[in-house]
Amino acid sequence: MELYQARDNFIIQDRYYSLWCNRLDGGVVPRQGVPPSEAFDPVCKGLIYGVIGKIQFFPGAEWKLLVITKRTSLGLLPGNHKAYRIDRIAVLPLAPGEVPDLELDLCEKHKGGSKKSLGGGDGQQKGLQQTWKSIKSAANNIKDNVKSTNTPRDVKDKEKEKLERRLLEETYKMFNDADSFIYSPTGDITNTLQKQHGDYYDSSLPLWKRADQRFFWNRYMIQDLINNEDPLCAHWILPIIQGYCQIVHCVNNFEEEEPDELVEIQRGDLPAEKFDILLISRRSIHRAGTRYKRRGVDEDGEVANFVETEQIIKTDDHSVSFVQVRGSVPIYWSQPGFKYRPPPRLDKDKEETLMAFMSHFASQLKHYGGVVIINLIDQTGREKIIGDAFMENILLFNNPLLTYVTFDFHEHCRGMKFENVSVLVEGIMDELKDMRYCWTDSKGIICEQRSVFRINCMDCLDRTNVVQAALARQVMEVQLRKLGKLLPDQSLPADVRSSFQEMWANNGDAISRQYAGTAALKGDFTRTGERRFTGFMKDGYNSANRYYLNRFKAVYRQTVIDAMLGNPLTEDLTAAMAALKGGEEEDPWTMEREECVAQLVLHCQWLLLSETDECLGGWALVDPFYSPDGEPNQDQ
Secondary structure: OEEEEOOOEEEEEEOOEEEEEEOOOOOEEEEEOOOHHHOOOOEEEEEOOEEEEEEOOOOOOOOEEEEEEEEEEEEEEOOOEEEEEEEEEEEEEOOOOOOOOOOOOOOHHHOOOOOOEOOOOHHHHHHHHHHHHHHHHHHHHHHHHHHHHOOHHHHHHHHHHHHHHHHHHHHHHHHHOOOOEEEOOOOOOOOOHHHHOOOOOOOOOOHHHHOOHHHOOOOOOOHHHHHOOOHHHHHHOOOEEEEEEEEEEEEEOOOOOOOOHHHHHHHOOOOOEEEEEEEEEEEOOOOOOOOOOOOOEOOOOOEOOOEEEEEEEEOOOEEEEEEEEEOOOOOOEEOOOOOOOOOOEEOOOHHHHHHHHHHHHHHHHHHHOEEEEEEOOOOOHHHHHHHHHHHHHHHHHOOOOEEEEEOOHHHHOHHHOHHHHHHHHHHOHHHHHHHOOEEEEOOEEEEOOOEEEEEEOOOOOHHHHHHHHHHHHHHHHHHHHHOOOOOOOOOOOHHHHHHHHHHHHHHHHHHHHHHHOOOOOOHHHHHHOOOOHHHHHHHHHHHHHHHHHHHHOHHHHHHHHHHHHOOOOHHHHHHHHHHHHHOOOOOOOOOOHHHHHHHHHHHHHHHHOOOOOOOOOOOOOOOOOEOOOOOEOOOO
């Protein structure tokens, strides 16, 4: 696709399709067979790869158009549809005036030279530039004359401009630095393999009409085209998910790490088996946001940090998948304040909580059939209040399609003994077998997954990812044996095991960055199968960094997310304005510093030491110097 800039429009050209984005009123209109040269003096700016949509950070702010400028190919989805990760975006102001350098790759026509105008020649262009300079000069003179008479309204406007710049920076960070937005131009990445083979799935519909609305992250941003009844709009509507996707090609050569001579003779003539492992995580658009800004459930039964994770094994003829979900405990709760790990509290009465709780699980049962809940939070201490409320509402709901399992992760895995997760896996083997998995071939669906694991801890990040990876591995070994890719007595080959662990560790890091701002804790166990002291030290750093990000950065990220999704902005805008005003005066380490450090040391002591160990002392090793712009010094 080529992007053209004209006086009144940005024009995106894709073969004989074009999208005209008005720079005066923000409107977008699809056209067919109308070349960019029809506009007033269009200039080719370079290549783009798709339209994300429009965003307005607050009422009265100018509309901006987000487009994809760099991407990475991730591989092929089932059906041989290409999947891409968004690496870089450009933000086009839908307003008159100068446009910043977009840093686009040049199109084929203009690779040998500068960007070309399709309009009426150099003389006309120079004349227009001269006129525009005169207008700007006059405007600057007027601005200088009134500068000394700034009114309160002028000050307020400057504050809004400053806020808009800060939110724009945060938007760039979300898309350019996090590697968290995924799309497929031709395949449905929002729906599971099983749903795509279901009776109610109509593959003849445009891609956006088939998309699972829960994971369609740019739906609000592209609403102008969705509301337009022109069939040309479908060409420009590109469903994008936030989450994670990785595709790895694997080969099983049937070689033992410690070969037995007789077994080697039996396996010697077996051909190598090839297959792809896909891991796709889809974050819900509902109650979306950052760690301490979004907790628990809302009135519609939607929970914070809800993520559907699908593991797919793809061969030439068959695809099998296994789906798990995670999400915040579906009651009204929060963790207000700026302390390190502030104590949770319940926010509404039992009657209101039960209504939202029932609404949440009614939706889950509709989407997934049965639900096996695995609650990993502590059964004692500060988390107990949430665990008790969860259990109470399970009993009140009393639905036979729900199975409730508690596993105090920290208690069972104290002293870095994360291998004890196997106790949980062995204890739910009957549920795992009864759940089954999805299996499809070229003729349709062979087997369906009948229920789903819903796993949670407090944040649904670190503990949750460890357990999900353990369950996914158990299912994957069964699936590979069914497909003939693994012998009945064979465990996962070392390279396949390494790829699997790497994928799940990367998945945990990605989901954690999106919700808490840092990589996942306990990620070294998922990545290597071992818990190491260096990994524990990294966890201490990330845990402290999460506290900092919550204290000073989360408000901007939350405001951008709400603007993207069309959520009310009043509360977050007020907080963002307050943070912006006080940003230069705030000291990250306030009077609460000593208490926060003490809590951090106590928490680490509890996780690291077994009951027989004695703690002689603990110190904070992370004490960064913060630069004037609020960013930590990386050398500390």
